[in-house]
Amino acid sequence: MAQPTHRRNKSDHTLLRVNLNISHTCALFRRWNRKEMPEGESDSEFRSVVRISILRLKLAGMEATGVLPILKKRLAFLSGGKDRRSGLILTIPLCTEQTSMEDLSSTLDYLLGIPSEKCKARGFTVIVDGRKSQWTVVKTVVLMLQNVIPAEVSLVCVVKPDEFWDKKVTHFCFWKEKDRLGFEVILVSANKLTRYIEPCQLTEEFGGSLLYDHIDWLNKRLVFEKFTKESTSLLDELAVINENEKGPQPDKDRPPDCTFLPSFDPEIVLQTGHELLSELQQRRFNGSEGGAAWSPMDDELLAQPQVLKLLDSLREQYTKYQEVCRQRSKRSQLDDINAKVMQVVNWLEGPGTEQLSRQAGIGDSIRASQALQQKHEEIESQHSEWFAVYVELNQQIAALLTTGDEEDLEELKGLQQQLSDVCYRQASQLEFRQNVLQSAHHFHSTAQDLSQQLDGLLGMLCADVDPADGAAIQQTLKHLEEKLRSVECGLQGLREKGQVLLNQISNQTSWTYEKDISVENKENVDHVQSVMDDMQLRKQRCEDMVDVRRLKMLQMVQLYKCEEDAAQAVEWLGELLDALLKTHIRLGDDAQESKILLEKHKKFVDVTQSTYDYGRQLLQATVVLCQSLRCATRSSGDTLPRLNRVWKQFSIASDERLQRLEMAGSFHSTAEKILKESLEQAEAAIAPEMYEQVESIGKSLLDRLTVPVMFPDGSEQYFGCPSDLASSTEYIRDKMKLVEEKRLQQENGGQPLEEEEFKIDPQDS
Secondary structure (H helix, E strand, O other), rough: OOOHHHHHHHHHHHHHHHHHHHHHHHHHHHHHOOOOOOOOOOOOOOHHHHHHHHHHHOOOOOOOOOOHHHHHOOEEEEEEEOOOOOOEEEEEEOOOOOOOOOHHHHHHHHHHOOOHHHHHHHOOOEEEEOOOOOOHHHHHHHHHHHOOOOEEEEEEEEEEEOOOOOHHHOOOOOOOHHHHHHHHEEEHHHHHHHHHHOOHHHHHOOOOOOOOOOOHHHHHHHHHHHHHHHHHHHHHHHHHHHHHHHOOOOOOOOOOHHHOOOOHHHHHHHHHHHHHHHHHHHHHHHHHOOOOOOOOOOOOOHHHHHHHHHHHHHHHHHHHHHHHHHHHOOOOOOOHHHHHHHHHHHHHHHHHHHEEEEEEOOOHHHHHHHHHHHHHHHHHHHHHHHHHHHHHHHHHHEEEHHHHHHHHHHHHHHHHHHHHHHHHHHHHHHHHHHHHHHHHHHHHHHHHHHHHHHHHHHHHHOOOOOOOHHOOOOOOHHHHHHHHHHHHHHHHHHHHHHHHHHHHHHHHHOOOOOOOOOHHHHHHHHHHHHHHHHHHHHHHHHHHHHHHHHHHHHHHHHHHHHHHHHHHHHHHHHHHHHHHHHHOOOOOHHHHHHHHHHHHHHHHHHHHHHHHHHHHHHHHHHHHHHHHOOOOOOOEEEEEEEHHHHHHHHHHHHHHHHHHHHHHHHHHHHHHHHHHHHHHHOOOOOOHHHHHHHHHHHHHHHHHOOOOOOOOOOOEOOOOOOHHHHHHHHHHHHHHHHHHHHHHHOOOOOOOOOHHHHHHOOOOO
């Protein structure tokens, strides 16, 4: 059944417009493919034509995505097979169901827009498979071909059923309508189709060996159209971006997204194009698996060189775009670095310098200097953040200097030099200020320590001194001297630290601050100098007091020394007394020995007398020292009485010893005289008075030896021990016995006495 007139007119108008667009586009592509483009026409013109043609096809609904549901119905297809004239074979497989002529028309419109003009010039061989369809549908399709592609169709082969249409064919003879249709129509069975077309160019449904997968073809077609659309759009955008970059003044106000981000990712589009090209080349040269070579999307259907050209153009523009991006990224990086550098410089020369300029004092105490140091640490903390930015910028600039272009080196070096100068100058000022504050803290700390030492020394000097002995006084005096030396060392250290601080303050005027800091410097100098002068004055006062205290303590040392020596003299006298009573026992065996012992005794007494006199002098010296020290007389204690008591006892004992030695000497002298004269003058008579004298002295001496020495305090003491006393008395008795024997001999006329006569009465002894 024929289409209505108004619908056919509308379809004719649409098809005519689409065919004109396709013809124009394909003609341009053929010229470009044969390299017949006039000189001066660039690839951009080719891309523009392709883009416009695609746009027109899209408006006409000729993109695969626009008619995808219709194409999936497989109402018609180009299998890639060719007739004997090398014309393309267009297959229309009709089915038992009612075929939508609008869908078929849309399918044919799309399929006829694929081949090139060269292919169309050879003519199409259309196979209308009517084996499963009604004759009226076949007839309608054949008539529609007249409206759609009358000029391109060379032959229409209607595949008829084996029995069904024989009687009805007579009602409509297509060969009679050849002139009106514009192409030849033949009715042929499927097994006789090979008379017109080679079996290798027919698909399996017609008994041929040509492989065709409609879904695979449709997918590849979608990929191709997607690649063509995206690549042309991307090429246009990249060309615009690259052309804008070549201008003298790029539009800086343009948003970065519009400038740098194309609508499609170039990497993905290139990858898609390469995959598509690889698939096309593989199918073209290798053929399908298990069959003859099949190229449904070869250069005649898909214009494979177009893919190659698009890929080449895209790579070229993408390379330029990458360079543009690199240049803009570098420019953006330089601008960013420049902005950050100026931000750092402006802060350091502005707020940073202002913060330092307000910090010129050194404080008047440790607490004040610590507060200033804490404030300075806060300032350093703020500067550290900017110094960290400086380090990062310096590293970035150094990296750009190694990889940057020649035209950027001077600018980078200038930025680096400016940034380094400002940062190093500010860091030097921070370090100088930190050194001043540290010196001030050391100065105040030393001044405080020295003040505490002076206070301690003054406390020692103001306290009363009442040591227990001379050793304690010596220790106190030593401690006082150590304190004074420590104060002297502290004052010397204060002078040194003060001089260092004054030198640093004098150099502070070299800072490049806008305001004058001479007033602050003068106050700082006056404060340091006043602290050192005050400490010097306090130290001098303490030295004067130390001299007075030293003199007093030395006198106290002498006082204790005199008292100790006086006590020692008393002890020595006691020892001499003990020696006199315990060791001075012997009286001598003869007159000569007694005389020697008497001389020794006198010397012993002289030594003791000098010891006593020494003790007396020491005690008198203590009286004088006590008067000088304005303290109570210490010699009126027990030392002087003990000295006098021991000396009195020694005097009594020495007198007793002297008398005994004198009696012993007289006794021995008289006795020896009697005994000597009796030997020399045997017949001479000795006076009886001499015998009586010996006897009297001997008895008195013996009596005296048995009597102890009586002291004024009522005590008594013997000379030596009883054994020593017995020895002395025995010797005196023996001598008295000899004298008595001489006296008896003289009375008996020189006759020797009997032993019984010579016995002396013990009572007489």
